[in-house]
Amino acid sequence: MQPRLVLVGDVLTGPSGxxxxxxxxxxxxxxxxxxxxxxxxRAALQATVVDGLTASEAAVLLGVPEGTVKTRVRRAQSMLREALA
Incomplete structure (x- = not known):
C-alpha cells in the first residue's frame, strides 16, 4: 500500500514548490x-496514515479494537492540527 501522509506537501506546496x-x-x-x-x-498514526492500513487492519496489527484505533488516530490528528496551525 502507498503511504497517504502528504502533510508537508499540503502545508507548503506553492507555485514553485x-x-x-x-x-x-x-x-x-x-x-x-x-x-x-x-x-x-504514534503507533495508530503510523499504521493508518503513514503505512496506509485501514483502521481494521491496524486494529489487528496493534491488537486493539477498530474503534480504539479510530479514536487514537483522531486524537493524534487533532494534536497535529493544533500544533501545526
Missing part, C-alpha cells in the same frame, strides 16, 4: 509534535 528550508522547518515541527505523543497514538 517548497524550499529546502521550508521542508526542514515543517519536518522539525512535525517531529516536535509527534515525539511527545503516547506510543499508542
Amino acid at each position: 517548497p524550499s529546502a528550508e521550508d521542508v526542514a522547518l515543517a519536518d522539525l515541527r512535525l517531529k516536535d509534535t509527534i515525539e511527545p505523543m503516547s506510543p499508542e497514538l
Whole structure:
C-alpha cells in the first residue's frame, strides 16, 4: 500500500514548490509534535496514515479494537492540527 501522509506537501506546496528550508522547518515541527505523543497514538498514526492500513487492519496489527484505533488516530490528528496551525 502507498503511504497517504502528504502533510508537508499540503502545508507548503506553492507555485514553485517548497524550499529546502521550508521542508526542514515543517519536518522539525512535525517531529516536535509527534515525539511527545503516547506510543499508542504514534503507533495508530503510523499504521493508518503513514503505512496506509485501514483502521481494521491496524486494529489487528496493534491488537486493539477498530474503534480504539479510530479514536487514537483522531486524537493524534487533532494534536497535529493544533500544533501545526
